[in-house]
Amino acid sequence: MRQRPALSPIIAALPSTVPFVGPEAQERERGRAFRARIGANESSFGPSPRVIARMERVARDQWMYCDPDNYELKVAAAAHHDVAVENVVVGEGIDGLLSLVARMYVAPGDAVVTSLGAYPTFNFHIAGVGGRLATVPYENDRESLDGLLEAVVKERAPLVYLSNPDNPMGSWWEAKEVIRFIEALPETTMLVLDEAYGELGPASALPAIDISRPNVIRMRTFSKAYGLAGIRCGYAIAEAEVIRDFEKIRNHYGVSRMAQIAGVEALADQAYLETVVARVAAGRRRIADIAEQNGLKPLASATNFVTIDCGHDGPFALKVLQGLLSRDVFIRKPMAPGLDRCIRVSVGLDHELDVFAWELPGALAAARGN
Amino acid sequence: MRQRPALSPIIAALPSTVPFVGPEAQERERGRAFRARIGANESSFGPSPRVIARMERVARDQWMYCDPDNYELKVAAAAHHDVAVENVVVGEGIDGLLSLVARMYVAPGDAVVTSLGAYPTFNFHIAGVGGRLATVPYENDRESLDGLLEAVVKERAPLVYLSNPDNPMGSWWEAKEVIRFIEALPETTMLVLDEAYGELGPASALPAIDISRPNVIRMRTFSKAYGLAGIRCGYAIAEAEVIRDFEKIRNHYGVSRMAQIAGVEALADQAYLETVVARVAAGRRRIADIAEQNGLKPLASATNFVTIDCGHDGPFALKVLQGLLSRDVFIRKPMAPGLDRCIRVSVGLDHELDVFAWELPGALAAARGN
Structure with a gap:
């Protein structure tokens, strides 16, 4: 039996599994691309x-x-x-x-x-x-x-x-x-x-x-x-x-x-930044509207995403997330107790938010077991 | 007197000065650009x-x-x-x-x-x-x-x-x-x-x-x-x-x-890589020729640079380095005892090696105090 170099004590004690799963990894696993990439709080508007x-x-x-x-x-x-x-x-x-x-x-x-x-x-x-x-x-x-x-x-x-x-x-x-x-x-x-x-x-x-x-x-x-x-x-x-x-x-x-x-x-190019800030604000309003139209509660946001209270517990919100992922909408959600009732949707381009608006009702219905 | 957050013991014991001085920092200090950037073992031939x-x-x-x-x-x-x-x-x-x-x-x-x-x-x-x-x-x-x-x-x-x-x-x-x-x-x-x-x-x-x-x-x-x-x-x-x-x-x-x-x-693009490898080999020969024409001894090299034995001690080679820097030729040199008799010249484009060939005699003469 061959010996191995020992890891330093701190590193040896760390878990091998790490919390980083990008949308690319999910796409590889699913075998197909997302139609809306609105989960990582990126700026779909791109750089200047x-x-x-x-x-x-x-x-x-x-x-x-x-x-x-x-x-x-x-x-x-x-x-x-x-x-x-x-x-x-x-x-x-x-x-x-x-x-x-x-x-x-x-x-x-x-x-x-x-x-x-x-x-x-x-x-x-x-x-x-x-x-x-x-x-x-x-x-x-x-x-x-x-x-x-x-x-x-x-x-x-x-x-x-x-x-x-x-x-x-x-x-x-x-x-x-x-x-x-x-x-x-x-x-x-x-x-x-x-x-x-x-x-x-x-x-x-x-x-x-x-x-x-x-x-x-x-x-x-x-x-x-x-x-x-x-x-x-x-x-x-x-x-x-x-x-x-x-x-x-x-x-x-x-x-x-x-x-x-x-x-x-x-x-x-601060002028471009200002246009992004305005587009993000409009996108937040749109996401909030979509949430409300589906009976969900959008939280106020000072970021480029809107966290949406799905109105039930963590397992329910997880089902909503999974429903959206299976419908090719990449979003994420908080996982900690108390926060886990929510999903998190990044501001995307209009056509991405169209996809979200179109797919959310089905994901909600599936989560409710309808 | 305000207190400060303490650094962890390992970091607190480290020196504040660090060994990283890029050619950009030297150019800022000199107030002018190098004519030949052949000191950092970069590939002047660029990517494919x-x-x-x-x-x-x-x-x-x-x-x-x-x-x-x-x-x-x-x-x-x-x-x-x-x-x-x-x-x-x-x-x-x-x-x-x-x-x-x-x-x-x-x-x-x-x-x-x-x-x-x-x-x-x-x-x-x-x-x-x-x-x-x-x-x-x-x-x-x-x-x-x-x-x-x-x-x-x-x-x-x-x-x-x-x-x-x-x-x-x-x-x-x-x-x-x-x-x-x-x-x-x-x-x-x-x-x-x-x-x-x-x-x-x-x-x-x-x-x-x-x-x-x-x-x-x-x-x-x-x-x-x-x-x-x-x-x-x-x-x-x-x-x-x-x-x-x-x-x-x-x-x-x-x-x-x-x-x-x-x-x-x-x-x-391995085909491009092969062309680079060939150009690097030619550049090494050119640098070796320049060194020999100046009475210096190029060491055999398996890299994209040639280390040149200046034939005297460390302080002499340092003067050669400084002479080249002052003539707008960016090169580097080993500093450890035994190695410090050398300068190190990266393979560059033809016009950069022309500059090196042109400036080396003057740098050598200055180092020799002529």
Whole structure:
């Protein structure tokens, strides 16, 4: 019997099954494509035409390594948010940055606080460093600021995660409530404030950026409103010393050259972004109308998706989801207790929402056993 | 005085300065562009025209997330190497995969063996998990297989790194020697066999792939011969259980959609690859000729660069490097004792090698103080 190299203790203890199932995997299993891809909170409206044209022009330049400093993109993001270059770090999507934050602030056995049912990739990365999750239930379909705070104090957590606007519920807190939460946090607890949907909700939900505070990391992405989920690029804004600490472990050549170029161009076309924001708002209204026409309750949303209360329990909503999938409509749903009565539908193109409107009644009838 | 969140002990102990200085950073500092970009072992010949055309066509599709399974690229890579999909994992370049390997096999305080002067990014990632490097000097400008083996046994190292063909010296071992090394390794020691330059050297340097062996991970990249350094994509081939362990911690959405598509297309155009390999061989001969015409000694190379012995000590070679940089020729050099007498010149386009040929005599004269 041959021996094997031993995994390090933290990795050896991790489960082999992981939570990542993309629509492509489902299509492979089903043997056919979805007719509506409205499940991953992508932007069906795509990136700005300027971004597309730029990407086409630079395709042939991809023989060159990316700039390991991500300099031009950091300059553009810093200018956009009126901070210094020293306050910005770029990563392989917010996911990549979350992996680094976990390594930076969590030692094995440390408790990390998040909401029960919040972003699973954060949880995945916390597990990956041997952290222990302390989860706080949502309250009225919002992340519970008071609950998170209480858990942070009780667990002496070095790290807490808050998504605002929230995924998977689409809910949000006004900036003044978020600021109150930040000010009440222990100074030794780092807050990851995930603002992936920040461009899509009310401006009043976004606190002014304060880079003097060493325990807040704000995260932004090109995956949502900017329509560039495929390029894998996000950035974090924080106090300069916090940003310097990312340098110690990040994969300096991790963000592609194409992504850096596309990101710069995307930030430069704010006029296009505004059109997307308007189209997303219209799409949310349309999804809400479709839900109501079917006797379901759409939740208010500050994101590019609408979470719909199906009016019964988790197993019922799961049947609705399955009915839609079997009708070639790719959507997703929250799975945590209390949230699992809902399905989550991303804003898509008109023809995709037509498909959703057409197929929802059948999926509901099947779920009800009619 | 405000408190700060504490870094985890491993990260807190790391230096803030990092070894990554790209040519873009040098150009920013100099205030002008290089005339020859022949320092980062990129492929100035670029990717296949098929790859470029495909990238241009799919630019507009980048609103979709990448497939987190990297499925189509894994299928293509598996077919290319005649292994199963279960034997392949895709990452954000070999760099990204090295970061995962460090986390998988190295616990804090573990010794990890590599050659003194070998790939610094590997060392960076080992430091990032609290590993301790045990370095073995090169022998006759080759990595010392016997020396590495001895260090592995002495240090009870869980992990050892070997680049074949080698960077920064361009040297290589024949497959039978590598196999002898593998067979002599303790079964509990994982070997990272970095074959980034594998397509560019003699086929006789590449051992047949044996995915039954649980202590070897072979790494390949699209950054070198395939001319796609900017897309950040590489892959590892190993026994299926080893590959499954990567799933536990990798950033599942880390490799861009564009990279996955480009990688598939690149593997499909082996005819183009052959033309690149031939052009690289011609470029190596040209660089060697230029070196010899200047009284320097080019080392034999199985890569897309030529390492040139400048005939004196490290400080002299550093002056030659600086002379070339100041003459707008971007090259690099090894820094480790014994290797530091050399400069390293990547194969570039004809007009870039013309610039090198034109500027080298002046740089040499300046280094000699003439």
